[in-house]
Amino acid sequence: MENVQAVNGSAPGCPDFISYTVKNAAGKVISIGLAFVFSNLSHQLLKPLSQPRIASDIAVGLVLGNISVIRRAFDEQFINILNSIAEFGMICYMFVLGMEMDPYVIFKSPSRNAMVAYAGMVPTIILVCSITPFLNYYQNPSIGFTLCLSTTLAGSSSHILTRLITSLKIGKSDIGKLVIAAGMHSDMISVILFSIGYLFFPTAVSVNDTAAHVRMTLTMAAALLLQIIFTATVSPIFMNWVNNENPEGKPMKGSHLVLAVAYMAFVCSGAPIYGYSSILSAFVAGIFLPSEGRVSKWAVGKINYLLPTIFYPVFFFWMGFHADFRRFEAGHWGTWGRFLVLVLITIFGKVIGTVICGVTLGFHQRESAELGLLLTAKGHFHVFLAVIGTLLDITSTSTSISIIIVIFLSVLPTPLVVSEIIKRARKRAPTQRMALEWLDPSNELRILLCVQGVHNVLSTINFMEISQGASDPGILVYLTDMVELTDHIASTLVQEGMDTVTVMDKDVTEMRDQISTAVQAYVEENGNGITLRRMLALSTFDGMAKDICNLAEDLMISLIILPFHKNRHANGTLDGGNPGFRYVNRKVLRNAPCSVGILVDRGYGLVEKISKSESSFQVAVIFFGGKDDREALAYAGRVSRHPGVKLTVIRFLLDSDSVTASRRAGNYRINAAEQEEEMKLDDESFAQFYERHIAGGHVSYSEKHVVNSAETYTTLRSLEGQYGLIIVGRGGRVNSILTIGMNDWQQCPELGPIGDVLSGSDSSHTTSVLIIQQHSLKGELDGVDDEFSIM
Numbered sequence: 001m002e003n004v005q006a007v008n009g010s011a012p013g014c015p016d017f018i019s020y021t022v023k024n025a026a027g028k029v030i031s032i033g034l035a036f037v038f039s040n041l042s043h044q045l046l047k048p049l050s051q052p053r054i055a056s057d058i059a060v061g062l063v064l065g066n067i068s069v070i071r072r073a074f075d076e077q078f079i080n081i082l083n084s085i086a087e088f089g090m091i092c093y094m095f096v097l098g099m100e101m102d103p104y105v106i107f108k109s110p111s112r113n114a115m116v117a118y119a120g121m122v123p124t125i126i127l128v129c130s131i132t133p134f135l136n137y138y139q140n141p142s143i144g145f146t147l148c149l150s151t152t153l154a155g156s157s158s159h160i161l162t163r164l165i166t167s168l169k170i171g172k173s174d175i176g177k178l179v180i181a182a183g184m185h186s187d188m189i190s191v192i193l194f195s196i197g198y199l200f201f202p203t204a205v206s207v208n209d210t211a212a213h214v215r216m217t218l219t220m221a222a223a224l225l226l227q228i229i230f231t232a233t234v235s236p237i238f239m240n241w242v243n244n245e246n247p248e249g250k251p252m253k254g255s256h257l258v259l260a261v262a263y264m265a266f267v268c269s270g271a272p273i274y275g276y277s278s279i280l281s282a283f284v285a286g287i288f289l290p291s292e293g294r295v296s297k298w299a300v301g302k303i304n305y306l307l308p309t310i311f312y313p314v315f316f317f318w319m320g321f322h323a324d325f326r327r328f329e330a331g332h333w334g335t336w337g338r339f340l341v342l343v344l345i346t347i348f349g350k351v352i353g354t355v356i357c358g359v360t361l362g363f364h365q366r367e368s369a370e371l372g373l374l375l376t377a378k379g380h381f382h383v384f385l386a387v388i389g390t391l392l393d394i395t396s397t398s399t400s401i402s403i404i405i406v407i408f409l410s411v412l413p414t415p416l417v418v419s420e421i422i423k424r425a426r427k428r429a430p431t432q433r434m435a436l437e438w439l440d441p442s443n444e445l446r447i448l449l450c451v452q453g454v455h456n457v458l459s460t461i462n463f464m465e466i467s468q469g470a471s472d473p474g475i476l477v478y479l480t481d482m483v484e485l486t487d488h489i490a491s492t493l494v495q496e497g498m499d500t501v502t503v504m505d506k507d508v509t510e511m512r513d514q515i516s517t518a519v520q521a522y523v524e525e526n527g528n529g530i531t532l533r534r535m536l537a538l539s540t541f542d543g544m545a546k547d548i549c550n551l552a553e554d555l556m557i558s559l560i561i562l563p564f565h566k567n568r569h570a571n572g573t574l575d576g577g578n579p580g581f582r583y584v585n586r587k588v589l590r591n592a593p594c595s596v597g598i599l600v601d602r603g604y605g606l607v608e609k610i611s612k613s614e615s616s617f618q619v620a621v622i623f624f625g626g627k628d629d630r631e632a633l634a635y636a637g638r639v640s641r642h643p644g645v646k647l648t649v650i651r652f653l654l655d656s657d658s659v660t661a662s663r664r665a666g667n668y669r670i671n672a673a674e675q676e677e678e679m680k681l682d683d684e685s686f687a688q689f690y691e692r693h694i695a696g697g698h699v700s701y702s703e704k705h706v707v708n709s710a711e712t713y714t715t716l717r718s719l720e721g722q723y724g725l726i727i728v729g730r731g732g733r734v735n736s737i738l739t740i741g742m743n744d745w746q747q748c749p750e751l752g753p754i755g756d757v758l759s760g761s762d763s764s765h766t767t768s769v770l771i772i773q774q775h776s777l778k779g780e781l782d783g784v785d786d787e788f789s790i791m
Contacts, residue, residue, distance in 0.1 A: 028078055031070045035317040038064065050415035052164050053308065054379060057316040058408045065320020074321065083391070086318045089311035090384050091282045094191070095268060096303045097159065097381075098286025099296060101188045112361060113181035117156075119357030120375045121186055124154040124349030131345065135338050138395050144201030145394055148385070151197070152403070153346050155190030156183040157379025160411065164377070168418045175367055175421060179374045186375060188287075195280045199224070202275065220276045224284065227270035231288040238263060243293040250509055251494060251502060252298070260295045279384075315380065322387045323404055327397040339402040346406055350376045370417050377414055378407040435595050435775045436634040437627075437685065439558055444473040445638070448557045450480045450537070450548065452581060454514050456563050459601040459768070461522045463561065464530055465610050466619070466645055466725075469638045474529030478555055479519060480548070481512055482563075483538045484580060503538065512536070541580035545587030553593045559635070559772075560592055564600040564759070574602070574759075586750050589730075589773055595631055597772045598751060600759040604725055604768035615646035620719065621727040622754060623651045624738060625682040628729030631774035633689055636727050640699050647693075648700040648723070651686070652712065652738055655705040712738045716757050723767055728754045730773040 042056035064070060074082075105111075110118070128150035138145045161183035170176035199221050242260050246252045268285040272278040290296055329335045351372035358368025386403040389395035439445065447467065451460055460479070468475055483489070483503075492504035503509060516534060523532045537547045552560055562585050566577035589596055610617045621636035623629050633649070640647040693699040706712050719726065730752035742753035747760060755771035 028073055031064070031073055032314060032317065034070075035060065035064055035313040039313040039316065050168055050418075052160055052377075052411055052414070053312070054160060055408060055411050057312055058319070058383070058404065060313075061316030061318075061320035062323055062325075062404070063320065064317055065323060066325045071321065079321070082314070082318045082321070085311075086315055086384070086387075087279065089307070089315055090279050090381065091268070092303050092311070093307060093380055094279050094283040095264070095286040096300050096307075097187070097191070098283040099289055099291050099300055100158070101184060101287050102291070103188070103192075103287045105185070106189070106192075111181075113178060114185050115361065116178060116182040116354060116357055116371065117185035117189065117375075119353040120156075120182070120350040120372055121154040121189065121353070123353040124345060125150040127345045127349050128153055131341060135341060136334070137338060137399050138389075142201075142394065144197070145389075147197055147201070148194070149403075151190050151193045152378075152382050152385055153342070153406075154186075154349065155378070155382065156186040156375045157377055157382065158184040158187040160377050160379045161374065164374075164414055164418070168415060168422075170418055170421060173421070175371060179371060182371070183375060183377075191280070191283055191381070195224075195284055198277050198280055202277075216275060219274050220271065223271040223274040224276055224281070227267065227281065228284060228288055230270070231267045231285050235263075235267065235289050239290050239293050239295055242295050246294055247513070251504055252294070257295075257298075260299075264289070264299065312380070316383075319383055319387050319404065322390055322397075323401045324397055325401070328401050329396075329398045332398075335398050335402070338399065339405070342402055342406045343409065346376050346410060347373070367421075370421060373417050374414055376410045378410045382407050435631060436558060436638075437630050437774065439634070444531075445469070445475040445559070446478070446555060446557045447475060448478045448480055448535075448548065448552050448555065448560045450482050450560065450562050451515060452482050452563050452578075454511055455567060456601070457515055457518045459563075459599060459604045461519060462604055462610060463599065464519075464522070464527065466617070466639050466642050467635075468527065468529050469641050472529065474531065476531045476533070478533045478535045478551070478557070479515070480535040480537050480551065481515065482544060482548075482581065482584070483508055483536065484544070485538050485540050489538070501538075503536070541583055544584045545591065548584070548588055549591050549593060557594050560588060560594060560596045562588060562596065562598050564598055566600075568601055568603070582748075582750070589750055592773075592775065595772060595775045597635075597770055598730075598755070600751070600755070600769040600771070602759070602768045603766040610642070610644040615644060617645050617725075618648070618723045619645050619725045619727065620648045620650055620723040622716075622729075623649060623686065624729070624754070626678060626729060626731070627681075627774045628731055628752070628772060630682065630685045630729070632727045632729040632770075632772045633685060635770075635772060637689055637693060639727070640693050646700070647698075648702065649689070649694065650702050650704060650719070652704045652706060652715070654737060655707045706738055709738060709740050709742050713742065713757060716754065719758075720767055725768045725770060726758055727770045727772065728752070728758065730755060730771050 038060045039057055042060050043053050046056050105114070129146055132149060133146055137149065158180075162180050165171050165176045165180055171180065199217050202216065202220070239260070242256050245256055264285070267289070268278070268282045271281045271284070291300075351369050354372035354375065355365055355368045357363075358365065358371070363371075383404060386400045386407070389403075390397050390400040436445075445467070449460060449463065451457065464475075464477055489503065489505045489508060494502045494504055503512075512534075520532065523530050535551060537544055537551065539547045548560065551557070563581075564574075564577075565579070565582035565585060566574040568574060585598060589598075619636070619639055621632055623633055636647060636649070639645055690701070694701045704715050706715055730750075739753045742757065746753060746756045748756050751759060751769075751771050752773075755769055758767065759769045759771075
């Protein structure tokens with residue numbers, strides 16, 4: 001009975017304990033939940049200001065982490081759990097960061113990007129090492145901390161810069177490309193310096209004995225070297241095997257996926273067994289893993305999806321919790337002095353270095369200074385280092401908070417800098433963009449070559465064959481499958497990341513495999529100078545044109561080739577066609593960010609292998625005048641370089657001596673100034689083409705003098721059967737006397753009057769037609785993914 005009474009006597013305390021435990025757990029859950037809610041909410045509120053997400057995350061973390069009610073809800077055990085979550089998340093972050101970098105560039109002669117990166121880093125490191133040892137930034141004098149602080153302030157966050165530049169739409173400008181490349185190089189070099197420095201100044205353990213310290217350094221160095229050798233030699237073999245067993249378009253096998261993940265974890269864990277940092281080990285492993293291939297892209301996509309979704313809100317809450325403002329010595333002038341010194345070093349070190357480097361490279365001083373300001377942007381790893389300094393008692397809380405605020409301030413001005421760049425770039429907007437007529441011959445030709453199905457493969461191969469030109473610079477072909485997204489196909493999609501889905505539909509995967517096999521076989525055997533990439537435009541017909549245009553913008557395409565919506569029967573006639581693909585073609589023609597061609601296949605796909613030793617394939621280009629015809633002539637110039645093509649240029653001219661022509665010209669309204677300007681451009685373009693190709697005898701030339709559209713029509717019909725392919729501009733002709741009235745009987749207006757005549761149902765069943773439309777100018781630079789130069 002006494003025992004029972006004793007137990008019963010203790011009962012009143014149990015509900016209080018349970019209540020306390022539940023409240024405490026609820027407080028933790030609510031605190032973490034608030035971090036998620038306010039992190040996303042503040043990001044949405046700051047979006048109009050174009051602020052990177054890290055800015056809002058730091059602000060939310062500092063505020064929530066210093067609310068006393070929230071702080072009291074966390075005991076030491078849960079704080080240790082948060083520490084472990086932060087460390088694991090940073091391991092994943094650094095692993096992905098390494099996979100996106102190429103370590104072998106440091107062994108090549110310094111490029112312009114590398115020179116800018118080094119120029120921004122070296123002055124910052126010198127300033128930090130010269131000034132900070134005298135300002136008491138750390139608890140005890142330490143060479144290791146000075147070097148760590150100098151490398152932290154000298155580095156840049158490539159993730160932040162890449163997302164910032166692309167989201168603010170200057171990724172295609174010269175300064176945008178330079179910032180991304182230099183930021184990537186600076187980030188890689190700084191983390192490599194950390195990885196090497198950790199061997200000599202490990203933070204996880206302290207060894208007082210010099211001999212023991214040397215032994216530990218040698219042990220970690222040997223373990224890290226073995227990990228690097230193993231990863232660099234074995235990984236390509238293993239990853240290629242997994243990729244070959246799991247081709248694109250098919251679901252990955254579960255066993256192979258488990259093996260791949262286990263292998264990645266294994267190569268990351270070698271050096272940490274012997275005392276090396278697990279975070280830096282993950283970076284070193286990632287940097288030597290192949291970045292190409294389905295498995296690597298899958299891993300990067302999954303981790304990049306999980307980091308902002310789950311990890312970052314928790315990470316910045318953890319940061320704010322350890323950045324305890326109660327321990328910030330705001331009353332001491334030395335605290336603010338040290339903070340100001342960090343800000344000045346971060347800014348002036350980068351700016352002075354990039355300005356000096358810009359002078360040697362021929363950059364404008366203002367753009368060089370802006371380049372330095374952009375490269376000051378720091379990221380998540382730098383925040384982690386600032387907090388770790390406090391946890392390991394290397395620095396005071398005041399110093400850590402100062403570094404976090406410096407990182408915050410390094411990101412804030414970047415949108416303003418970019419807006420100034422776009423503002424000046426608009427004033428210097430180029431007059432022509434993304435047209436073959438103005439393409440630099442030293443640059444590769446980028447083509448988005450679309451196919452509707454296997455029936456387009458042969459014509460696709462022949463198009464690539466005659467378009468390849470010289471092997472240097474060659475062409476980059478993005479072979480894109482146009483697949484309508486039906487309800488059935490949508491039900492088979494498998495999400496593999498934020499921007500990646502796999503189509504499981506059997507018919508689609510088989511079609512893509514057949515296309516890939518055939519075209520890849522051609523490229524491997526005959527495609528000298530051709531670089532092939534595979535893409536997929538999977539959408540409803542309403543959205544497919546937008547997807548194609550977005551692809552063209554993102555990939556900086558110069559020419560989109562679309563298959564005609566009608567397909568060829570065995571007897572050479574065309575079927576009724578697919579109205580959905582016709583709608584897509586029309587919409588792309590209206591909205592394309594580059595030149596567009598529509599290929600009407602009436603036997604082009606049946607042409608046997610085009611010889612490279614003798615001229616056996618007859619091609620003609622028809623020139624009336626106007627921007628589209630000039631674009632067609634520019635493409636024909638590339639075709640003429642193929643040894644197996646016999647190109648003929650047919651120029652249609654108005655018979656000015658004819659009375660009929662004079663009367664017709666008098667009745668037709670023409671803007672005289674516009675006509676004169678266009679004719680001047682036509683004559684200049686044709687004169688250049690004549691000098692390069694016709695004068696040397698490589699290309700045949702003939703003139704057709706006609707007086708009206710009726711004679712034009714008759715002359716065009718007389719060309720039937722003489723050529724395997726005819727290239728013509730879609731329209732854009734100021735002097736349309738020779739084609740006036742032909743629009744009245746067009747069956748397919750998207751082909752233009754000439755293209756419609758040549759590809760009509762009563763035309764030749766053996767002559768294919770390529771109709772080209774030049775990129776239309778909008779008159780100004782919008783700053784939305786436009787390619788411009790201001791350096």
